[in-house]
Amino acid sequence: MLDIKTIRKETELVKNKLSSRNNEFIQKLEELLFIDENIRKLKIQIDELKSQRNSLSKSVKSKEEAETIKEKVKEINNQINLLEEKSEQYEEEINQIVWYLPNMPSDEVPQGKDESENVEIKKYGQIPIKTRVEDHFIIAERKNIWDQNNTTRFCGSRFSSFVGLGAKLQRALINFMLDEASQNGYTEISTPIIVKSNALKGTGQLPKFEEDLYKLTEDDLYLIPTAEVTLTNFFANDNLLNNEDLPKRLCAYTTCFRREAGAAGRDTRGLIRQHQFDKVELVHICKAEDSEEEHEKLVRNAEKILEKLELPYRRILLCTGDMGFSAKKCYDIEVWFPSQNNYREISSCSNCGDFQARRLNLRFKRDNASKPEFLHTLNGSGLAIGRCWAAIIENYLKEDGDIEIPQVLRKYMNGLEII
């Protein structure tokens, strides 16, 4: 959530920043400021009336005295009620705007309308020259390590199962990634995958992106689309963190659920876009002045996973038009897919600044004497398991049709070298 004071004081800056994402926000900002102005005028009146009421009530010492002011106070209360009703209406209108405004992009973020204007930052690894290239789902079905047809029969489209050594390979990836994160200083947390709407509101998935989520209507709960939700919420809830608690670096392996509304027809075959997938998520919670550095660390930690798996990748800096709602700066890591002759996203590492912290009231105190300050939150995949699985299958495909197991994973698969 943006700071209403910033919107008031630096209106032009906020306008520029938000319109660099999308023009629809300019009018919203104008509306917001107008209502905000009205609310404050009302608040002055209300506070004045309340002040009158309080001083009248305080002057009363006995029941008999109360009689003399009863009428006056009742009249004041009537006025207050009227004004407050109006003020609540305005409040509601402001919420309808402010919770739907995205974060302001950082200055370093390139201007652009869509993914075509993203900027490549670096490339790692040699793109293999292969004599045999197949789609991962072709290989996986041939090797009987993955099932689509059966699974869609009882689950519907965009669901699939890992089978046999395929399931073991998935498990190896999970363990490998969690171990890497632990070694890099992350605290592993195993969180629930069902959350209340407030948690999703805090991280920015709600209220704007309800259609992307699976909802348990009976209990007003949601399946998480990413463990960013549970990890970022972990220390929220009004508990102040201390200086020495920071930075927090958390990781979690969870299953994630996305309805993929609006993705009809895209990546319909294979593992790239499923309704349910596994992911190891990395979250940093840190002080404002550290978040740039933490962001670089986070993205490096994600990249190092691919380096150890010896998979070619590139790092992309997303442009203003392609960035997610809560991010002020975002790197995508894309891994090489031979069958597509292209790189595909495998991790998205966002610095959200204080945007989520404001929504969550996630704050800390520098020391006992200082005021609470909002923290900065960052998140990134480290990595998406399914896409990583698919990338390994394709990149490690040998000429004879077998799949080599990456060196670092063999100890997680009882020394198995070939599938």
Place this chain on the structure above:
RNA sequence: GGAGAGAUGGCUGAGUGGCUGAAAGCGGCGGUUUGCUAAACCGUUAUACUUAUUUUUAAGUAUCGGGGGUUCGAAUCCCCCUCUCUCCGCCA
């Protein structure tokens, strides 16, 4: 799911209608004493919003789990919700 108990400041914990933004203790911060440390003593110590401002503060409003109600006046009385604890039932 059934029965009961509870939720107060950084923490412990008092408070059943006004003088309570909140006793007391602990902790924190500042100071006195001291060769240094400890102890003792004194003072101070919540958050948000609004207005004014000489940007330091001052004033006002709200906040005792959340929401609503009664009342001139609510931490205190009433209703609803959430969460925690104990016992019973069920269960991986």
